[in-house]
Amino acid sequence: MSGKLQDRVVIVSGAGSVGPGWGNGKAAAVLYARAGARVLAVDMNPDAAAETASIIAGEGGTAETFTADVSKTDRVEAMVEACLDRFGRIDVLHNNVGVVAPKPTAELSDAEWDRFHDVNLKSMFLTCRTVLPVMERNEFRMDADGRKIGRGAIVNVASIAGIRWLGVPYIHYSVTKGAILPLTRTIAVEYAARGIRANAILPGLMDTPMVVKPLKETYGGGDLARMAEARDAQCPTGYMGDGWDVGHAAVFLASDDARYITGAELAVDGGFSARAA
Numbered sequence: 001m002s003g004k005l006q007d008r009v010v011i012v013s014g015a016g017s018v019g020p021g022w023g024n025g026k027a028a029a030v031l032y033a034r035a036g037a038r039v040l041a042v043d044m045n046p047d048a049a050a051e052t053a054s055i056i057a058g059e060g061g062t063a064e065t066f067t068a069d070v071s072k073t074d075r076v077e078a079m080v081e082a083c084l085d086r087f088g089r090i091d092v093l094h095n096n097v098g099v100v101a102p103k104p105t106a107e108l109s110d111a112e113w114d115r116f117h118d119v120n121l122k123s124m125f126l127t128c129r130t131v132l133p134v135m136e137r138n139e140f141r142m143d144a145d146g147r148k149i150g151r152g153a154i155v156n157v158a159s160i161a162g163i164r165w166l167g168v169p170y171i172h173y174s175v176t177k178g179a180i181l182p183l184t185r186t187i188a189v190e191y192a193a194r195g196i197r198a199n200a201i202l203p204g205l206m207d208t209p210m211v212v213k214p215l216k217e218t219y220g221g222g223d224l225a226r227m228a229e230a231r232d233a234q235c236p237t238g239y240m241g242d243g244w245d246v247g248h249a250a251v252f253l254a255s256d257d258a259r260y261i262t263g264a265e266l267a268v269d270g271g272f273s274a275r276a277a
């Protein structure tokens with residue numbers, strides 16, 4: 001049976017997970033492979049990328065790994081070269097990398113402000129800038145009516161922290177996540193006629209390893225169960241989402257099912273951002 005991304009080549013940045021369990025990037029990488037894609041699992045931590053690739057291989061999928069800090073221009077360029085060497089093309093770029101740390105605004109240093117801009121925002125500009133010309137070399141896919149339906153898709157992982165106050169002071173996180181939206185929108189319109197779509201996913205409060213270390217003091221006084229309870233209670237659904245929720249949305253946006261969707265901001269947040277209070 002052929003999947004909705006059969007034989008497409010997908011780069012997933014931050015394809016590992018910072019802790020045990022399923023992060024957004026790791027779940028997305030596995031779901032891309034289950035949809036038939038060949039995955040380049042990119043991470044600054046080689047062991048984390050290797051774990052994801054071995055899960056994919058264990059399920060009969062295809063994945064290779066590449067080690068890179070995607071906030072560095074030379075590493076991003078090397079990543080793209082490696083993808084072309086191994087798979088010959090790039091159909092989907094999934095920008096998952098992002099870091100979080102609460103800090104009151106008046107205590108934030110210049111270095112912290114700059115690091116968040118580099119990792120959360122500049123990394124997405126760098127990967128898009130480098131991948132877009134490569135996607136433009138792909139042939140257009142055509143639908144049954146002979147219409148061109150695209151030759152590349154970009155999925156950028158932002159956050160509802162970019163559009164809402166979530167109860168945690170982290171201006172550097174909110175600002176960089178918010179800026180991913182105009183970045184995505186600009187690329188979407190600039191490249192619409194060239195067959196490349198760009199969309200953003202805004203996860204809400206997700207139960208992933210990423211939040212455990214930086215947020216457990218803020219939420220639960222160091223107690224993980226209390227943190228989970230507090231975050232569940234913040235969600236209209238009564239529970240947090242998880243990495244699979246983000247991954248399923250990403251596979252949809254990357255696939256031809258979403259061929260007429262570009263420049264969109266898809267909240268995967270259980271209604272969090274729809275609620276007034």
Ligand SMILES: NC(=O)c1ccc[n+]([C@@H]2O[C@H](COP(=O)([O-])OP(=O)(O)OC[C@H]3O[C@@H](n4cnc5c(N)ncnc54)[C@H](O)[C@@H]3O)[C@@H](O)[C@H]2O)c1
Nearest residue numbers: 014016017018023024025044069070097098159203206210
């Ligand atoms: N969990 C949530 O509640 C939540 C909510 C909203 C948005 N998000 C977003 O989801 C994304 C992260 O999801 P995750 O669960 O996969 O996170 P994660 O922290 O588990 O990170 C995934 C991987 O990214 C890698 N990484 C970090 N910095 C990197 C860099 N500069 N270059 C290359 N790799 C790097 C880490 O080594 C890790 O293996 C972020 O963009 C985050 O802002 C998460």
